[in-house]
Amino acid sequence: MTARPDLAIDVRGLVKRFDDKTAVDGVDIQMPRGQVWGFLGPNGSGKTTTIRMICGLLRPSAGEGRCLGFDILKESARIKLATGYMTQKSSFWGDLTIRENLEFVARLYQMPRLRRRVDETLETLGLSHRQHQLAGALSGGWKQRLALAAVTMHEPKLLLLDEPTAGVDPQARRDFWDEIHRLSAAGLTVLVSTHYMDEAERCDRIVYLAHGRLVTEGPVAEIIAGSGLVTFRARGAGVRDLAERLRGAPGVEHAAYFGAALHVSGPERSALEQAIDGIGRDGAVWEEVEPSLEDVFITLMARSGGDQRDHG
Amino acid sequence: MNAVTASLSRILAVFMKELIQMRRDRMTFAMMLAIPVLQLVLFGYAINTDPKDLPTAVHVEERTPIVRSLLTALETSGYYDLVFETDDPRESAALLARGEVSFVVSIPAGFTEDLVRGERPQFLIEADASDPSASSNAVARAEEIVNRALRHDLKGALAHLAPSAGPVEVVVHARYNPEAITQYNIVPGLLGVILTMTLVMITGIAMTREAERGTMENLLAMPARPLEVMIGKIAPYIGVGAVQTTIILLAARYLFDVPFAGALWLLLCGVVLFLVANLALGFTFSTIAKSQMQAMQLTFFFFLPSILLSGFMFPYRGMPAWAQVIGEALPLTHFLRIVRGVMLKGAGYADMQGAFLAIGLFILAVGTIAMLRYKRTLD
Ligand SMILES: Nc1ncnc2c1ncn2[C@@H]1O[C@H](COP(=O)(O)OP(=O)(O)OP(=O)(O)O)[C@@H](O)[C@H]1O
Ligand SMILES: [Mg+2]
Numbered sequence: 001m002t003a004r005p006d007l008a009i010d011v012r013g014l015v016k017r018f019d020d021k022t023a024v025d026g027v028d029i030q031m032p033r034g035q036v037w038g039f040l041g042p043n044g045s046g047k048t049t050t051i052r053m054i055c056g057l058l059r060p061s062a063g064e065g066r067c068l069g070f071d072i073l074k075e076s077a078r079i080k081l082a083t084g085y086m087t088q089k090s091s092f093w094g095d096l097t098i099r100e101n102l103e104f105v106a107r108l109y110q111m112p113r114l115r116r117r118v119d120e121t122l123e124t125l126g127l128s129h130r131q132h133q134l135a136g137a138l139s140g141g142w143k144q145r146l147a148l149a150a151v152t153m154h155e156p157k158l159l160l161l162d163e164p165t166a167g168v169d170p171q172a173r174r175d176f177w178d179e180i181h182r183l184s185a186a187g188l189t190v191l192v193s194t195h196y197m198d199e200a201e202r203c204d205r206i207v208y209l210a211h212g213r214l215v216t217e218g219p220v221a222e223i224i225a226g227s228g229l230v231t232f233r234a235r236g237a238g239v240r241d242l243a244e245r246l247r248g249a250p251g252v253e254h255a256a257y258f259g260a261a262l263h264v265s266g267p268e269r270s271a272l273e274q275a276i277d278g279i280g281r282d283g284a285v286w287e288e289v290e291p292s293l294e295d296v297f298i299t300l301m302a303r304s305g306g307d308q309r310d311h312g
Numbered sequence: 313m314n315a316v317t318a319s320l321s322r323i324l325a326v327f328m329k330e331l332i333q334m335r336r337d338r339m340t341f342a343m344m345l346a347i348p349v350l351q352l353v354l355f356g357y358a359i360n361t362d363p364k365d366l367p368t369a370v371h372v373e374e375r376t377p378i379v380r381s382l383l384t385a386l387e388t389s390g391y392y393d394l395v396f397e398t399d400d401p402r403e404s405a406a407l408l409a410r411g412e413v414s415f416v417v418s419i420p421a422g423f424t425e426d427l428v429r430g431e432r433p434q435f436l437i438e439a440d441a442s443d444p445s446a447s448s449n450a451v452a453r454a455e456e457i458v459n460r461a462l463r464h465d466l467k468g469a470l471a472h473l474a475p476s477a478g479p480v481e482v483v484v485h486a487r488y489n490p491e492a493i494t495q496y497n498i499v500p501g502l503l504g505v506i507l508t509m510t511l512v513m514i515t516g517i518a519m520t521r522e523a524e525r526g527t528m529e530n531l532l533a534m535p536a537r538p539l540e541v542m543i544g545k546i547a548p549y550i551g552v553g554a555v556q557t558t559i560i561l562l563a564a565r566y567l568f569d570v571p572f573a574g575a576l577w578l579l580l581c582g583v584v585l586f587l588v589a590n591l592a593l594g595f596t597f598s599t600i601a602k603s604q605m606q607a608m609q610l611t612f613f614f615f616l617p618s619i620l621l622s623g624f625m626f627p628y629r630g631m632p633a634w635a636q637v638i639g640e641a642l643p644l645t646h647f648l649r650i651v652r653g654v655m656l657k658g659a660g661y662a663d664m665q666g667a668f669l670a671i672g673l674f675i676l677a678v679g680t681i682a683m684l685r686y687k688r689t690l691d
Contacts, residue, residue, distance in 0.1 A: 057532055077535065085533040089526030095336045096329065107325035108534045110318060 003069050008033045008158050008189035009054055011065025011072065016049050016058060016212075023049045025212035026063070031191065031205075033157075036184045038203035039193035042301050046212040047193040048088055051160050054191075055085050068157055081109075084151030088162040088193075092147055094136025098127055101135050102150060109154040117153065125149050141172025148179060152188075159183065161192045165199065177202055197294040208297070210304035224296055229253075230269045231291040232276060234262040238283025249275040254298045265295045322536050326544025330518065334548055340514060344552050348506045348559045352499070352567070366414040366450055366629050369396040371404040373421035378465055382435070385461030386417065391450035408487065410663050411649055414440045414447055414629050427462075432481045441486035442656040443497045443627050455482040488573075488657045496571070499564045500651040501624045503557060503583070504644045508590055508618050509611075511553055515594025516607035518545055524603050538686045546591045553587040564655075573658030582650035582664070585671050589643040592678045599685035618644045646670040 004010055009031040016024040024046040031037055039047050052058040054067050056076025064071075070078045092101045102118045111117050122128045125145060135146060144164055152159065161180075165173045177199060184190055192203065200206055201220050208216045208223075216223055234242060239262045246255040246264055251271025255264045262284075266272045269288075276286060334341065368386070372379060386392040392415060398404055404416040418436040426433035437454050439447040462479050522528040531541060557580075564570040593614070594607075601607035619625055621635050622644040628636065639645045646667035653659035653667075661668075 055533060057529065080533060080535050083533075087526060087529040087533065089529070091526050092530065093329070093333065093527055094525070095333050100329070100332055104325055104329045105534065107328070108322055108536055110321055 003066055004030075005069060006032055007066070008035075009065070009067055009191065011054060011063065011067075013063035014050060014053055014060050014065065015062035016046070016053060017061045023212050024053070024060075027209070027212070027214050029054075029207060029214075031189065033189050034184070034187060035204040036180060036190045036192065036202070038200040038206045039191055039209070040195070040200055040206055040297065041209035041215075042304070045209040045304075047209055048162055049212075050209070051085070051162055051191070051193065055079055055083050055160055057085075081154070082156055083158045083160060084154070084156035085160045086144075086147050086151045086162060086164050088166075091143070092135050092150055094134060096135055097132050098122070098135050098138070098146060099131040101146065102153065105150045105153055111154065121149050121153055139172075141168045141175070144168055144172070144176060145179070148176070152183065157187075157189065159188055159190045161190065163193050163195065165194065165196065173199070197292065197297065200293055206293075208300060210300065215300055215304065220293055224291055224293060227291065227296045227299065228267055229265050229291040229296060229299060230267070230272055231263055231265040231289050231295050232272055232286055233258075233289045234264070234276075234284040234286050235260065236284040242279065242284065245279045246275060249278060251275050254295070254302050256295075256298055258292075258294070263289075263292075263295055265291060265299055319537070319540055322540045323544040323547075326536060326541055327547050330545050330548045333518075334552075340517075344510050344514065344556065345559070347510055348502075348556050348563075351502055351506055352560065352563050364390045364450075364630060365393040366391060366447070366627075367395045367412065368392040368415040368417060369398065369404040369407045369413040370394055371398055371401050371416055371418045373399055373419065374423060376424040378424050378427065378462070379419055381465050382419075382458060382461050383417075385457050386454075389453060389457045391453055391457075392417075406663075408438060408440055409653075409657055409659055410666075411440065411442075411653060411657075414627075415450065427479055430479070432479065435480045435482045436485065437482065438485045438487050440488060442488040442652050443623070447486070451484050451486070454484060458482050496568075496656060497652065499560070499568045499570050500655045501648050503560045503564075503651055504586065504622070504647040505619055505624055506556055506560065507553055507583075507586060507647075508644050509615055510556065511549055511587065511590040512594040512597065512614060513608060513611040514552070515546060515549055515591050516597040516601065516611055517604050518549075519595060519598030520601050520604045520607045523598075539683070542595055542682070542686065546595060549591055550584075550587055553583070553590075557583050570655065572655050574654035574660070578661055578664070579651065579654045582647060582654065582668065582671075585668060585675070586643060586647040586650075589671050589675045589678070592675055592682060593643075596678050596682040596685065599682055618642050621645070623648050640670070641674075643671050643674045646674075 007030055009029050012028050014024055014027045015022065027046070027050055039051070041047050049058065053060045054065070054072060056067070056072055056079045059073070064073065066072065067079045068082050070082070072079065093104070096104065099118060099122065102121055103114065106114045106117055119128075122131050127142070127146070135143065138146060148161075148164065165176055168176065173196070180190055180192065181202070192199070194200060203220070205219050206217065206223060207214060216226070218226065239260070242262055243255040243257060246252050251266045251268055252264055252275050253266045255262060257263075264272060264276065266275075370383060383394060387394050396404070396407060396413065401418070404413075404418070407413045408416050416438040418438070420434070423433045435458055437451065439451050441447055458480055522531060565572065594611070597607050597610040597614075601610055617638060621631065621639040622628070622642050623639065624644065628639060628645065631639065649667045650664050653664055
């Protein structure tokens with residue numbers, strides 16, 4: 001396979017088997033440098049496993065590829081130096097202070113001018129005045145910002161962020177994403193896994209996995225258009241118990257509440273209208289709307305069978 | 313050269329991090345200091361047993377029917393197992409010093425003749441009393457065994473000798489710990505037990521903690537190599553072991569008045585080797601255990617045979633053969649030989665070579681397993 005210098009991630013046919021379970025099953029990703037990509041899929045669909053293979057933490061059972069031009073099978077040491085990987089638990093050491101955590105990372109990477117570097121990082125984080133607090137005492141949002149600072153301190157070219165905003169409040173999530181875009185503007189390539197649709201919409205492109213396979217990939221608008229989905233929205237006092245009655249009706253692929261409204265989607269307009277007429281339109285105002293990314297993903301998830309994590 | 317300094321500075325980074333974490337973990341820190349003190353107090357009492365079949369060397373300078381029957385009587389008493397016979401007293405003395413036998417029975421030339429003349433010759437038993445519970449019962453029975461055997465043999469023309477105060481004077485020399493003070497045996501032994509218990513457990517926990525909290529993935533995603541992580545994480549606990557050793561040696565000296573017959577440097581060499589063995593084992597456990605709880609359980613699984621079969625609780629030479637085989641595989645067994653040998657018997661390196669070698673082999677074996685199991689990746 002020839003190296004393509006324009007690609008930050010270039011992997012083909014990645015497969016990972018754990019004992020008899022196939023967690024990732026033939027995933028191809030060609031991600032250009034400088035972009036922000038979203039990595040989506042239900043629980044257990046293989047996002048974390050794929051990311052770990054990309055940065056050389058797991059050995060693929062089959063497949064090959066390059067990350068920042070380095071072979072993922074043979075050059076994991078060099079990949080580690082050039083990437084920043086924020087793990088899903090992304091806990092840095094809770095029994096070290098904020099400063100000690102950063103100093104530890106700086107030492108491991110043998111950064112010159114260590115103290116200055118840590119001081120600067122604390123400054124940009126806005127944590128200078130709390131640098132001697134234990135990292136474990138930080139709120140969820142701050143923990144994630146500390147982790148992000150720690151994985152970017154050695155100035156990597158590629159960031160791999162695994163569900164960085166899980167369990168973080170909406171404002172902190174926005175701040176976090178502003179930071180991601182700032183880093184991207186400065187030239188970093190960022191691959192972010194997430195379950196949030198609003199975050200997915202802030203990505204240049206989306207990769208959607210299910211059962212370890214790549215189901216769909218592209219910019220948000222293309223994915224919506226390419227899904228061929230028709231969506232109706234119902235509002236009003238009576239919508240609360242409509243979903244149950246619509247689920248499973250012919251032509252209805254999913255019926256789900258978005259806030260107070262009910263979205264019903266399916267591949268064919270006429271079949272959907274028939275289903276809605278079937279339960280009567282009293283007590284609710286129906287209108288056809290543009291399917292949202294979430295409508296598309298709920299449908300994709302339903303088609304692929306929901307939660308795929310091994311509970312055994 | 314550059315690679316070496318890079319590696320050293322990463323080890324230093326891990327070392328400093330571990331040091332800070334150790335200091336913050338008050339509970340563990342307190343435990344590391346409290347355990348030696350607590351055990352020293354608890355084991356101030358002895359555990360007495362009645363071991364049998366203790367290995368015995370015989371130093372005989374003549375072989376007459378009466379000498380034969382005396383030796384047979386010792387053997388059939390159940391207490392003495394005559395494993396070695398020589399006419400060179402230096403050979404038998406060396407066996408006793410190395411702890412390979414618990415007793416040396418000496419029968420000098422002219423014993424039978426003196427006996428027949430009614431001159432009450434000496435029947436000398438030298439006992440390794442560094443572990444008094446091992447030898448006390450056997451010693452107590454010695455006179456009875458010998459004289460009963462003689463009563464049986466001295467018939468006919470020699471019958472007049474039998475009823476006297478005892479045709480033979482049985483002399484017992486308790487070597488190395490003449491007053492049979494059990495603390496002399498227990499306290500040095502505690503050094504080994506405490507180091508085993510705390511160090512295996514703490515290293516095991518310190519490593520699995522990273523896996524359990526998910527920080528292992530962080531470590532692996534950064535440029536630290538497995539060997540560097542291992543050295544950096546283990547090094548602080550060598551310091552802990554040094555503190556514990558100091559506490560126990562000071563207590564041995566000033567609280568229990570245990571004599572120190574041998575060379576301190578030799579003992580310290582033994583301690584360092586033994587520390588490394590335990591840390592390597594703890595690290596290996598952490599590569600097997602999936603949680604801190606499992607690491608703890610593995611430690612106890614190892615600790616139990618260590619304390620029971622190493623000769624700490626029960627006299628090693630009094631154990632059945634299968635138990636001794638297990639005991640040989642435990643580093644504590646060999647360490648106990650070194651501590652007791654050096655402290656109580658003044659043994660030199662030549663006497664302890666075997667024990668040092670055995671611990672060295674243990675480190676090699678366990679270290680290999682650890683490096684094979686510790687992975688650079690997460691699979
Ligand atoms: N080390 C492992 N050993 C065995 N099975 C594993 C291992 N790691 C992951 N799996 C399994 O592989 C599948 C994919 O897991 P993975 O963590 O990659 O999913 P994910 O998309 O990241 O899920 P989530 O959204 O919950 O984080 C799951 O079924 C999981 O149980
Ligand atoms: Mg995951």
